Amino acid sequence: MRYESAVEVTSLVKRYGAKTAVDGLSLTVAAGGVTAVLGPNGAGKTTTIEVCEGYRRPDAGTARVLGLDPVTEGARLRPRIGVMLQSGGVYPGARAEEMLRHTAGMYADPVDPDVLIERLGLQSCGRTAYRRLSGGQQQRLALAMAVVGRPELVFLDEPTAGLDPQARHATWDLVRELRTDGVTVVLTTHFMEEAEQLADDVVIIDGGRAIATGSPEELCRGGAENTLRFTGRPGLDLVSLLNALPADTVAAELSPGSYRIEGRVDPQLLATVTSWCAQHGVMPDHLAVERRTLEDVFLELTGRELRA
Numbered sequence: 001m002r003y004e005s006a007v008e009v010t011s012l013v014k015r016y017g018a019k020t021a022v023d024g025l026s027l028t029v030a031a032g033g034v035t036a037v038l039g040p041n042g043a044g045k046t047t048t049i050e051v052c053e054g055y056r057r058p059d060a061g062t063a064r065v066l067g068l069d070p071v072t073e074g075a076r077l078r079p080r081i082g083v084m085l086q087s088g089g090v091y092p093g094a095r096a097e098e099m100l101r102h103t104a105g106m107y108a109d110p111v112d113p114d115v116l117i118e119r120l121g122l123q124s125c126g127r128t129a130y131r132r133l134s135g136g137q138q139q140r141l142a143l144a145m146a147v148v149g150r151p152e153l154v155f156l157d158e159p160t161a162g163l164d165p166q167a168r169h170a171t172w173d174l175v176r177e178l179r180t181d182g183v184t185v186v187l188t189t190h191f192m193e194e195a196e197q198l199a200d201d202v203v204i205i206d207g208g209r210a211i212a213t214g215s216p217e218e219l220c221r222g223g224a225e226n227t228l229r230f231t232g233r234p235g236l237d238l239v240s241l242l243n244a245l246p247a248d249t250v251a252a253e254l255s256p257g258s259y260r261i262e263g264r265v266d267p268q269l270l271a272t273v274t275s276w277c278a279q280h281g282v283m284p285d286h287l288a289v290e291r292r293t294l295e296d297v298f299l300e301l302t303g304r305e306l307r308a
């Protein structure tokens with residue numbers, strides 16, 4: 001159940017020398033849901049998460065996590081959160097199973113490590129040193145270590161980067177289960193589909209600031225132009241069709257007989273187009289409404305150019 005915010009970041013600034021990595025960022029994470037933090041490379045996601053985890057001190061602004069200051073009240077906070085770093089955080093020589101059991105032993109009521117080992121397909125890796133695990137196995141072990149203590153809140157920094165599809169789906173299932181159990185999950189990802197699949201809320205960060213927030217549905221709907229496509233006989237009178245549609249609608253015949261209409265595609269527009277087709281003896285085949293995806297929204301907001 002959602003009853004309060006689990007994370008409150010306010011006007012956060014974090015600099016590395018002359019580089020301002022986080023530049024007055026504010027965000028709120030609702031308790032008991034999954035929040036995906038998205039942003040281009042170098043946007044400041046990891047830095048923000050690491051401030052929330054207590055690994056970095058803010059230069060200005062504040063972070064409150066489960067009502068606590070992650071730096072000054074870290075000792076009280078750490079037993080209540082789980083952390084999966086983007087890389088590292090595990091002693092390279094330790095065996096996988098040993099490491100997970102050791103982590104479990106640090107908590108009052110841990111999940112049975114064997115259950116996590118099976119869930120995350122780590123059975124064959126138990127006696128292998130961490131540094132000899134594959135990248136995907138290291139990721140899965142880090143995830144198991146983040147959740148073994150039954151945290152109230154988990155931070156997962158790119159949990160599925162480099163995972164094969166089976167491991168990605170196993171990770172998604174685990175995140176869904178955490179959510180069902182009322183655990184708050186904050187994850188970063190570059191996979192927009194992952195955010196669409198898992199997130200109740202999305203925060204898009206760019207240049208060290210939060211530039212958009214909302215549920216995936218809200219972000220895809222907001223100010224949205226959608227597209228309607230259909231095929232019919234070539235050479236339809238698009239001027240006549242546009243006369244029947246709202247003024248800002250655009251129609252084009254992309255190739256002979258293949259039509260695209262762009263604008264606010266709502267049930268009324270759909271009805272007008274099909275009724276116009278009926279009046280003109282046109283059967284609109286392959287009629288399809290294409291909604292904006294989170295990736296479309298992300299690229300609209302953050303641009304298409306590569307980040308340095």
Ligand SMILES: Nc1ncnc2c1ncn2[C@@H]1O[C@H](COP(=O)(O)OP(=O)(O)OP(=O)(O)O)[C@@H](O)[C@H]1O
Nearest residue numbers: 016019020021039040041042043044045046047048
């Ligand atoms: N320890 C550091 N020292 C100096 N600069 C750093 C350090 N860590 C991060 N930066 C810089 O701060 C900026 C933000 O980095 P951060 O890792 O927070 O971004 P990110 O959004 O997580 O990126 P990515 O998606 O690539 O993981 C980048 O320009 C990065 O080069």
